Amino acid sequence: xxxxxxxxxxxxxxxxxxxxIECRSLDFQATTMFWYRQFxxxxxxxxxxxxxxxxxxxxxxxxxxxxxxxxxxxxLSTLTVTSAHPxxxxxxxxxxxxxxxxxxHFGNGTRLTxx
Amino acid sequence: xxTVTQSQPEMSVQxxxxxxxxxxxxxxxSDYYLFWYxxxxxxxxxxxxxxxxxxxxxxTENRFSVNFQKAAKSFSLKIxxxxxxxxxxxxxxxxxxxxQKLVFGQGTRLTINP
Numbered sequence: 610x611x612x613x614x615x616x617x618x619x620x621x622x623x624x625x626x627x628x629x630i631e632c633r634s635l636d637f638q639a640t641t642m643f644w645y646r647q648f649x650x651x652x653x654x655x656x657x658x659x660x661x662x663x664x665x666x667x668x669x670x671x672x673x674x675x676x677x678x679x680x681x682x683x684x685l686s687t688l689t690v691t692s693a694h695p696x697x698x699x700x701x702x703x704x705x706x707x708x709x710x711x712x713x714h715f716g717n718g719t720r721l722t723x724x
Numbered sequence: 725x726x727t728v729t730q731s732q733p734e735m736s737v738q739x740x741x742x743x744x745x746x747x748x749x750x751x752x753x754s755d756y757y758l759f760w761y762x763x764x765x766x767x768x769x770x771x772x773x774x775x776x777x778x779x780x781x782x783x784t785e786n787r788f789s790v791n792f793q794k795a796a797k798s799f800s801l802k803i804x805x806x807x808x809x810x811x812x813x814x815x816x817x818x819x820x821x822x823x824q825k826l827v828f829g830q831g832t833r834l835t836i837n838p
Contacts, residue, residue: 652815652831712771
């Protein structure tokens with residue numbers, strides 16, 4: 610079945626540094642990928658829609674200059690948290706589907722801790 | 725905007741018994757998809773069941789079934805013969821026709837008592 614790989618699975622960084630998270634579709638091409646954030650004991654909230662070859666679409670309230678998304682190929686989207694602060698500590702998870710209206714496949718998520 | 729509401733933050737059930745998790749949603753669209761996802765402690769999102777709004781028949785996957793009431797905008801999940809491995813967070817989710825992005829409910833934490 611379709612698989613989405615996310616890397617790293619966890620990362621600890623110092624305040625003020627940047628962190629890049631990768632989301633890859635391993636056996637299918639994904640023109641669109643989605644990035645979610647999940648705070649402890651809360652639900653998943655969509656941050657942005659990553660579009661291959663064009664700019665990402667951000668949800669209301671998400672800072673596009675802080676959460677940089679690049680979707681340079683049909684199998685890779687990256688989320689860069691720039692100048693990270695402790696309040697950015699969260700679980701970030703990506704998803705993609707292999708074709709329109711097919712079930713979404715989720716990566717395993719990345720736990721980010723900013724100290 | 726579409727919203728999804730899960731009114732039960734926590735539920736518990738005895739092993740081998742049946743439990744029903746509630747979900748309601750709000751949308752003005754006529755074609756859409758509804759999902760139940762399971763999130764165990766590993767935090768991996770696992771698709772449990774999926775329902776297309778245009779289908780009147782309720783979806784079923786082994787011990788998991790839904791009661792889809794389109795007019796009432798209700799989408800409950802029934803787990804039969806509960807097993808210890810069913811313990812997890814369960815999220816109800818909505819996506820519009822072709823929209824692909826999911827709107828999640830608040831989640832229900834399910835505990836299975838041995």
